[in-house]
Amino acid sequence: MALEHTDVLRAAHLARLGLNDDEARHYLEDLGRILSMVDDLQALDTRGVAPLAHPLDATQRLRADEVTETDRREQFQRCAPAVENGLYLVPRVVE
């Protein structure tokens, strides 16, 4: 599956990763080589094989629906770039 320049730009946008045209061209070559290595997988017949998501085939455990965390907002917001009155600040979203 050959990769196009627009595929790289599309992935960058989906990943919210700033990438100019030149950088995208640079990555296109690398990603093309990686995907051509990955394409070896297509040679393998995997019909009827269940996908393995977890190496031990474990499923998520459930616990009682109880509050176990304490409020540590102040402490957690100390490592934020910009906060005010307990809120995270971002550029205006709604005009």
Add this chain to the structure above:
Amino acid sequence: MHDKTLSELASALDAGEFSSRELAETLLTRIDRFDGNLNSFISVTPDQALAAADRADAARARGEAGPLTGMPLAIKDLFCTEGVKTSAGSRMLDNFISPYDATVVEKLKAAGTVSLGKTNMDEFAMGSSNENSFYGPVKNPWDTEAVPGGSSGGSAAAVAAGLVPAAMGTDTGGSIRQPAAFCGITGLKPTYGRVSRYGMIAFASSLDQAGPMARTAEDCALLLGAIAGHDLRDSTSVARGVPDYIEELAAPLNGLKIGLPREYFGDGMDPEVEAAVREAVKVYESLGATVREVSLPHTHYAIPAYYVIAPAEASSNLSRFDGVRFGHRCDNPEDLIDLYKRSRAEGFGEEVKRRILIGTHTLSEGFFDAYYKKAQQVRRLIRQDFLDAFEEVDVLMSPASPTPAFDLGARKDPVSMYLQDIYTIAVNLAGIPGISVPAGFSGGRPMGGRPIGLQILGTHFAEARLLNVAHQFQQATDWHRRRPAIAEETL
């Protein structure tokens, strides 16, 4: 004092030869003196270290010392450590002071250990050479022209150079075992789920696992006993008792069945590496083991499957770095999209971006089945190869890496760097444990070359057996006692 193993240090501390504080001060001075060139630490934390050492000395005076009380360690900068910068080797987290401890860190503190600092690593653990760190590459203590391996290269180099007796690493595709091999130390990747991942900065959540790096298998056993176990805060950690890893070290190897995977011994393996591994296997035969060839038929597909699954999980995990809640934020964002895009473009390095792009592409609409689902199906086949092999043999042996440590700057093409991990990657896909132990040197000279590591693999939760098999080798050989010149230097 800097050359002792943890078990030797415990005896010396018990005998009052020196205090935990003196030990910590000596090693901090060594770090100050020798690490400028090696670059194995990102942060050194003398104040916290000396306070912990004083607490350890007080506990010992009260007769309350455990086997790890007062033991100096270093922690890979991937483990969140309260009040200490936790960067994951990235500019993105250069300003991040963790507000909490990872479970591994919490357990090591509770055991009385003394952390001297946080070690250098490939950014977000993505790399096999430690050249992908925002803080610059780490040098191999055996030869400063060589890489220390990665991604836990700082931890491996610090132990090899005699800066700390042991360190914590993490392993997603070989990141404990390969640097352990390149630096001539012992490193264990436990079974997936054996050690809690809580507070480890996530790379690929179905593959990541923490483990010890030290000078001997015995020290790894001591540390694994302290960090293993179920943790309610990591839903993938396994509720299963933790055996006494020390007690099982002494078991004789009579009748041990060793398998050599046919697919591993072929093209691309350095002849000196192969000779060292075959020599090590002979040592095991002399200890009563039997050897046969086994097959892992899907070996060729492990790297392709890994480079779908790991980047896919990484692209999802790394979406949390948004420039809003923590980490790097760009200046003067125009709008929210600009904030995300520029913060991430500035915060992440080249290899991390490459993997985010690959992962985002393979997970995107129209590609998911062909890549991600296919890779997960292949993952099951790869795991089955190992399960079938362990029906026939107790352990598998191979090199940890096809070559000894390569030169800094030698692998520029990402795919050639990825192929380097051929013997370690399938192990993470299968979730089984593996250990790397020193087994020789390149260059034909016992002391002049670069270290070679023997990798030993076992089935799920066979850590006690692996440590036993590695320990018995270290009773019969002295490769693990060889030290680079920098570790011989005294203050």
